[in-house]
Amino acid sequence: MLDVFHFFMNTVTLLQPPRIVFGNGCAPQCAEFLAQRGVGRVLLVSSTPVLPTIGGIKDALQKANVTIVQAPPVDREPTRAMFEEVLKAARAEKIEGVLAIGGGSAIDVAKLVAALTHGKQTVPEVFGINLLQGRELPLVCLPTTSGTGAEVSPNAILLDETDELKKGVVSPHLVADAAFVDPLLTLSVPPAVTAATGLDALTHCIEAYANKFAHPVVDVYALQGIKVISANLLRAVRNGSDTEARAQLSLGSLYGGLCLGPVNTAAVHALSYPLGGRFHIAHGVSNAVLLPNVIRFNLPAAPERYAEIALALGVTPGNSVQQTAERGVQMLAELSRACGVPQKLSELKIPREAIPAMAKAAMQVTRLLKNNLRPVTEADAVKIYEATY
Ligand SMILES: NC(=O)c1ccc[n+]([C@@H]2O[C@H](COP(=O)([O-])OP(=O)(O)OC[C@H]3O[C@@H](n4cnc5c(N)ncnc54)[C@H](O)[C@@H]3O)[C@@H](O)[C@H]2O)c1
Numbered sequence: 118m119l120d121v122f123h124f125f126m127n128t129v130t131l132l133q134p135p136r137i138v139f140g141n142g143c144a145p146q147c148a149e150f151l152a153q154r155g156v157g158r159v160l161l162v163s164s165t166p167v168l169p170t171i172g173g174i175k176d177a178l179q180k181a182n183v184t185i186v187q188a189p190p191v192d193r194e195p196t197r198a199m200f201e202e203v204l205k206a207a208r209a210e211k212i213e214g215v216l217a218i219g220g221g222s223a224i225d226v227a228k229l230v231a232a233l234t235h236g237k238q239t240v241p242e243v244f245g246i247n248l249l250q251g252r253e254l255p256l257v258c259l260p261t262t263s264g265t266g267a268e269v270s271p272n273a274i275l276l277d278e279t280d281e282l283k284k285g286v287v288s289p290h291l292v293a294d295a296a297f298v299d300p301l302l303t304l305s306v307p308p309a310v311t312a313a314t315g316l317d318a319l320t321h322c323i324e325a326y327a328n329k330f331a332h333p334v335v336d337v338y339a340l341q342g343i344k345v346i347s348a349n350l351l352r353a354v355r356n357g358s359d360t361e362a363r364a365q366l367s368l369g370s371l372y373g374g375l376c377l378g379p380v381n382t383a384a385v386h387a388l389s390y391p392l393g394g395r396f397h398i399a400h401g402v403s404n405a406v407l408l409p410n411v412i413r414f415n416l417p418a419a420p421e422r423y424a425e426i427a428l429a430l431g432v433t434p435g436n437s438v439q440q441t442a443e444r445g446v447q448m449l450a451e452l453s454r455a456c457g458v459p460q461k462l463s464e465l466k467i468p469r470e471a472i473p474a475m476a477k478a479a480m481q482v483t484r485l486l487k488n489n490l491r492p493v494t495e496a497d498a499v500k501i502y503e504a505t506y
């Protein structure tokens with residue numbers, strides 16, 4: 118059972134970009150930052166729908182005498198092969214820094230390119246925790262989704278085609294030198310992506326608040342993130358031009374990202390990776406579909422924590438901690454449904470016969486399962502997938 122004493126017994130380390138800039142219209146400031154760092158040629162890692170929206174940033178880079186070298190666009194959640202293609206482009210040019218402007222997909226590729234362009238290690242050598250030896254190139258990240266929080270996290274995720282698993286590189290060297298969070302960059306995100314990415318950010322906050330390594334230092338981000346995301350997600354899905362809702366979601370996504378380094382996620386993310394790895398379901402959708410049933414599984418381990426999450430989501434308190442917590446789970450499912458996100462694995466066209474293999478694959482995500490409030494066995498994973506079918 119979690120209690121306050123337990124939290125204070127844990128040591129927590131916050132590693133964040135030394136500069137985090139937040140605000141409408143702040144994006145072009147990245148040009149001055151790069152120029153001051155002596156970056157005269159920067160590799161721009163972005164995606165096709167984002168490129169036409171960043172004229173203002175390109176102008177600012179030109180004014181600051183920073184030449185852009187355009188990397189091949191990262192238009193899907195990145196595989197090792199996609200990463201290698203960008204790495205090759207980076208090595209073919211004399212670049213002095215890396216600028217990511219995109220969702221988690223582009224940002225993750227940019228982070229690894231910044232570390233490995235001059236590095237001697239290969240990707241398989243750095244999958245895991247603290248295996249990366251260093252990063253020579255300056256790295257600046259601008260998120261265009263709300264979102265993964267990758268702009269402030271020490272993580273990067275690639276799909277390894279060899280075993281169809283999504284794998285993480287976790288390292289302090291992957292923390293960017295600066296993050297510029299400009300909510301205006303998210304105005305063009307289509308409704309379905311707004312929904313999926315917003316539910317991913319919400320999941321980061323929930324999994325950090327109800328986590329074996331939860332800590333008061335991080336709880337503040339997590340709870341506040343849950344509040345602002347749940348209050349604004351549907352608004353932004355229904356009206357993408359709602360600048361107020363977009364700014365709140367950017368804030369919530371940043372809060373979620375700040376939870377990732379010190380505490381990180383747990384079983385929702387671990388069980389969702391096989392959906393992305395094998396069936397290429399978008400990361401946010403995979404999490405959203407599993408979130409209610411993983412919470413139902415975890416709830417007996419920390420009902421108070423889940424009740425606090427429920428209150429942050431805005432439920433009316435029930436007659437007991439248990440009832441309040443259950444109302445929270447209900448509300449999450451309703452929010453996800455209202456956002457138009459599929460609720461069942463069957464809706465995602467995942468064959469039922471795939472469940473045992475998915476459970477086996479999820480068991481390999483030990484770096485996240487170790488954070489979960491309850492131990493998850495392979496049989497538990499099968500049950501959670503079955504309940505979500
Ligand atoms: N590094 C981390 O800490 C971390 C955390 C969570 C997730 N992830 C990873 O991030 C990836 C998912 O990132 P994501 O959810 O941000 O989605 P994404 O980057 O894949 O973007 C989704 C889609 O939206 C488009 N898009 C992005 N910004 C847009 C904009 N402003 N306007 C119009 N279209 C836009 C993209 O081109 C893409 O087609 C996954 O691979 C996931 O595993 C990383």
Ligand SMILES: [Fe+2]
Pocket residue numbers: 265317318321386400404
């Ligand atoms: Fe995530």
